[in-house]
Amino acid sequence: MQxxxxxxxxxxxxxxxxxASGTFGYGKExxxxxxxxxxxxxxxxxxxxxxxxxxxxxxxxEGGKYLMNAIGLENIGFERFLEEIIPFYENLNCAIxxxxxxxxxxxxxxLAEKLNNLQEIDALEVNVSCPxxxxxxxxxxTDLDMLYILTKNIKKIADKKSVIVKxxxxxxxxxxxGKVLEEAGADAITAVNTMKGIAINTDNFKYMLGNVxxxxxxxxxxxxxxxxxxxxxxxxxxxxxxxxxxxxINDAVEFFAMGATAVQIxxxxxxxPMIMIDLIDKLSKFMDSSNIKSVNEIxxxx
Amino acid sequence: xNVAVLPIYRIEKIEKFILLQFKYSIEDVFPGQFFxxxxxxxxxxDFILNRPFSVANFERGILEFRIRVTGKFTKWLxxxxxxxxxxLVGPLGKFVKNDFFQxxxxxxxxxxxxxxxxxxxxxxxxxxxxFDYKFIAGFPTKEELIYLTxxxxxxxxxxxxxxSYGCKGFGTDYLKSINIKDELIIACGPVNMYKxxxxxxxxxxxxxxxxxxxxxxxxxxxxCVVETKNGYKRVCTDGPIFNLKELxxx
Numbered sequence: 001m002q003x004x005x006x007x008x009x010x011x012x013x014x015x016x017x018x019x020a021s022g023t024f025g026y027g028k029e030x031x032x033x034x035x036x037x038x039x040x041x042x043x044x045x046x047x048x049x050x051x052x053x054x055x056x057x058x059x060x061x062e063g064g065k066y067l068m069n070a071i072g073l074e075n076i077g078f079e080r081f082l083e084e085i086i087p088f089y090e091n092l093n094c095a096i097x098x099x100x101x102x103x104x105x106x107x108x109x110x111l112a113e114k115l116n117n118l119q120e121i122d123a124l125e126v127n128v129s130c131p132x133x134x135x136x137x138x139x140x141x142t143d144l145d146m147l148y149i150l151t152k153n154i155k156k157i158a159d160k161k162s163v164i165v166k167x168x169x170x171x172x173x174x175x176x177x178g179k180v181l182e183e184a185g186a187d188a189i190t191a192v193n194t195m196k197g198i199a200i201n202t203d204n205f206k207y208m209l210g211n212v213x214x215x216x217x218x219x220x221x222x223x224x225x226x227x228x229x230x231x232x233x234x235x236x237x238x239x240x241x242x243x244x245x246x247x248x249i250n251d252a253v254e255f256f257a258m259g260a261t262a263v264q265i266x267x268x269x270x271x272x273p274m275i276m277i278d279l280i281d282k283l284s285k286f287m288d289s290s291n292i293k294s295v296n297e298i299x300x301x302x
Numbered sequence: 303x304n305v306a307v308l309p310i311y312r313i314e315k316i317e318k319f320i321l322l323q324f325k326y327s328i329e330d331v332f333p334g335q336f337f338x339x340x341x342x343x344x345x346x347x348d349f350i351l352n353r354p355f356s357v358a359n360f361e362r363g364i365l366e367f368r369i370r371v372t373g374k375f376t377k378w379l380x381x382x383x384x385x386x387x388x389x390l391v392g393p394l395g396k397f398v399k400n401d402f403f404q405x406x407x408x409x410x411x412x413x414x415x416x417x418x419x420x421x422x423x424x425x426x427x428x429x430x431x432x433f434d435y436k437f438i439a440g441f442p443t444k445e446e447l448i449y450l451t452x453x454x455x456x457x458x459x460x461x462x463x464x465x466s467y468g469c470k471g472f473g474t475d476y477l478k479s480i481n482i483k484d485e486l487i488i489a490c491g492p493v494n495m496y497k498x499x500x501x502x503x504x505x506x507x508x509x510x511x512x513x514x515x516x517x518x519x520x521x522x523x524x525x526c527v528v529e530t531k532n533g534y535k536r537v538c539t540d541g542p543i544f545n546l547k548e549l550x551x552x
């Protein structure tokens with residue numbers, strides 16, 4: 001459907017609905033539920049150059065309107081990704097976005113180069129915002145000089161791919177961060193990752209998570225994410241992919257009203273694995289009933 | 303593995319115990335498997351995630367769960383009525399079938415507390431395929447026998463810790479009295495019970511069903527991992543059934 005098509009960097013997506021990294025594995029599990037080609041794009045679990053074992057359990061805790069996780073970026077590493085996952089992508093025709101991170105600046109670059117050589121992949125979503133690992137990821141997103149250099153270099157190395165940068169909701173300088181990323185050549189920004197938090201069990205005075213702190217997602221993240229999308233849109237002209245607490249079509253439309261070009265679905269995928277397919281259908285119906293011809297038009301409504 | 307929104311076919315509530323049934327014909331279900339169950343709509347609930355429940359039985363198209371009311375989700379479930387629609391994601395998890403059981407001369411099922419529930423399905427399956435098996439269930443008191451509502455107790459050996467029903471002691475005490483090789487033990491219960499079973503792991507082949515908090519149930523969130531000799535494994539897709547020898551049980 002023409003009206004659902006959106007552009008992100010070099011990518012032309014059939015629709016603006018995609019999963020948030022870490023809630024979709026590498027896609028194989030969801031392919032058992034539905035034809036994942038129907039998504040605007042798929043976004044992989046965060047990938048690093050070498051495998052990562054992740055944090056000690058318990059790794060998840062559910063509060064009233066939020067989920068807190070401390071998975072710790074467990075992943076199979078590039079070599080296994082190449083052997084086990086890439087052949088699966090050969091037969092897919094939706095856009096494939098690989099979320100990636102490094103423990104050091106060099107690891108980001110080596111991985112970017114390897115991914116740049118894989119024709120099955122369309123874009124890199126660079127994670128500079130995971131709150132759950134001691135080393136890597138988030139420190140690259142909070143130091144603006146570092147963020148500029150990292151983004152500019154990845155953009156240069158991964159010259160065949162679109163480069164998207166995923167930011168933290170805990171930044172105090174959103175507008176400035178956005179401008180730095182745009183200047184460094186990022187094709188788009190994903191906003192936002194999870195918020196860092198703590199939960200305590202007062203029955204035994206133990207932390208609910210083995211890692212003590214975890215990343216908060218779910219409904220309570222939505223207002224924060226909406227505000228950040230708005231701040232970005234007002235300050236930059238590259239596309240923003242909105243993510244945080246989208247559970248139904250109204251939530252998604254709120255992000256489009258703030259100017260998001262596309263949205264990612266995270267926690268809600270765990271509850272209803274069919275939700276993204278449902279949202280594509282409902283977005284189309286919403287646009288028809290409101291006489292809206294393109295997703296970008298939604299922001300004119302506010 | 304499917305997502306289905308199905309009406310409750312039967313729901314019985316006895317104090318803090320719920321027997322829940324659905325008519326289910328989407329695919330076959332095997333002992334050891336589970337479903338993620340949740341409301342059709344999560345708005346106005348004080349939880350968001352589905353919860354994993356082991357299948358207590360699957361016979362003639364009726365999918366049965368036996369649930370102990372412990373937290374906010376199960377308290378919500380207590381207010382659900384026949385005909386109300388719930389979301390079921392599943393069947394999930396690994397299972398063992400005929401050819402696996404054939405390697406053993408006898409199969410001993412040991413349930414601890416609510417852990418006896420998935421073993422009801424194992425027992426029915428083993429009976430159906432004429433395997434030699436024994437079903438042991440241990441409970442703190444006779445009050446917990448409520449989990450076995452409708453199950454013919456004559457087929458079971460029951461232990462209670464306070465001696466209020468059956469033999470006095472723990473279900474695992476049964477193992478002290480037997481000494482046969484080539485037996486398979488399938489156990490489900492609290493981690494402390496598995497620690498006790500570790501004493502027998504060189505004598506018998508022991509498989510146990512694990513439980514962990516999980517967000518998705520189908521392998522993507524990586525939230526439900528347990529530590530094994532081969533690193534972290536997901537309870538949802540690498541289990542829930544594990545070889546006891548493999549588990550670290552920290």
